[in-house]
Amino acid sequence: MLQLRDLPTPEILQKFVQRYPEADVTAISSFLMLLRVATDLSLALDACLSKHGLLQGRWWVLILLMREDNLTSTPSVLAEKLGVSRATMTGLLDGLEQGGLVKRVFSQADRRSVQVQLSAVGQSKLDTVMPDYYARVRLCMQQLPQQQHAELQKILGVIVQGMPAWDAQAGSLTIKQEL
Structure with a gap:
C-alpha cells in the first residue's frame, strides 16, 4: 500500500487550482488527510494483528x-x-x-x-x-470527546454516500453532462 507521507499545503494545492480550476482545495485537503489517516490506521492494525500471528x-x-x-x-x-x-x-x-x-x-x-x-x-x-x-x-x-464520536460517524457516513463518484460510469456521466 502506498502512503503519501508529505501532504500538500494549501499553497501547493493553489498551484494545482491554477492549472485545474475545478479543483477544490478544501475538499482535496480533507480527502488526502482522510486517506492518510485510513492508511495509517490500516497499517497500525496490520502491526497489531501480526503480533498475534x-x-x-x-x-x-x-x-x-x-x-x-x-x-x-x-x-x-x-x-x-x-x-x-x-x-x-x-x-x-x-x-x-x-x-x-x-x-x-x-x-x-x-x-x-x-x-x-x-x-x-x-x-x-x-x-x-x-x-x-x-x-x-x-x-x-481517547482524545476525541464522546459527543464527537457520533459527529465523526455522521460525517464519515456522508462521505460514504459520495463514494459513487469513484464509479467509472459516474465519472463519464459527469463529463457527458458537462458537454
Whole structure:
C-alpha cells in the first residue's frame, strides 16, 4: 500500500487550482488527510494483528464467523461480507484451516456444499487478540470527546454516500453532462 507521507499545503494545492480550476482545495485537503489517516490506521492494525500471528483478511473472517449465532457461515457469504472474490476467500480459509482456526464442514447430502465454522482454537485466538485490539482503539480515539464520536460517524457516513463518484460510469456521466 502506498502512503503519501508529505501532504500538500494549501499553497501547493493553489498551484494545482491554477492549472485545474475545478479543483477544490478544501475538499482535496480533507480527502488526502482522510486517506492518510485510513492508511495509517490500516497499517497500525496490520502491526497489531501480526503480533498475534494474523493478517487483516484472516482476522476479519474470524470476526465474521464469531458474529454468527452458530459460529458458521458459507464461503460465498463470507466473501460477499468481506468484499473479496471467492478465490481470495478460498485462500484465506485455507490458511485459517491450516492453523486450526476454522474448520470446513461438508454436507452429508452434498459434498460440494460446505460450511465454515470457527473452531475452539480460532475463538481462543480472538479471545487473545480482541482485548489488545479494543485497548488500542480506545487509546487511539481517547482524545476525541464522546459527543464527537457520533459527529465523526455522521460525517464519515456522508462521505460514504459520495463514494459513487469513484464509479467509472459516474465519472463519464459527469463529463457527458458537462458537454
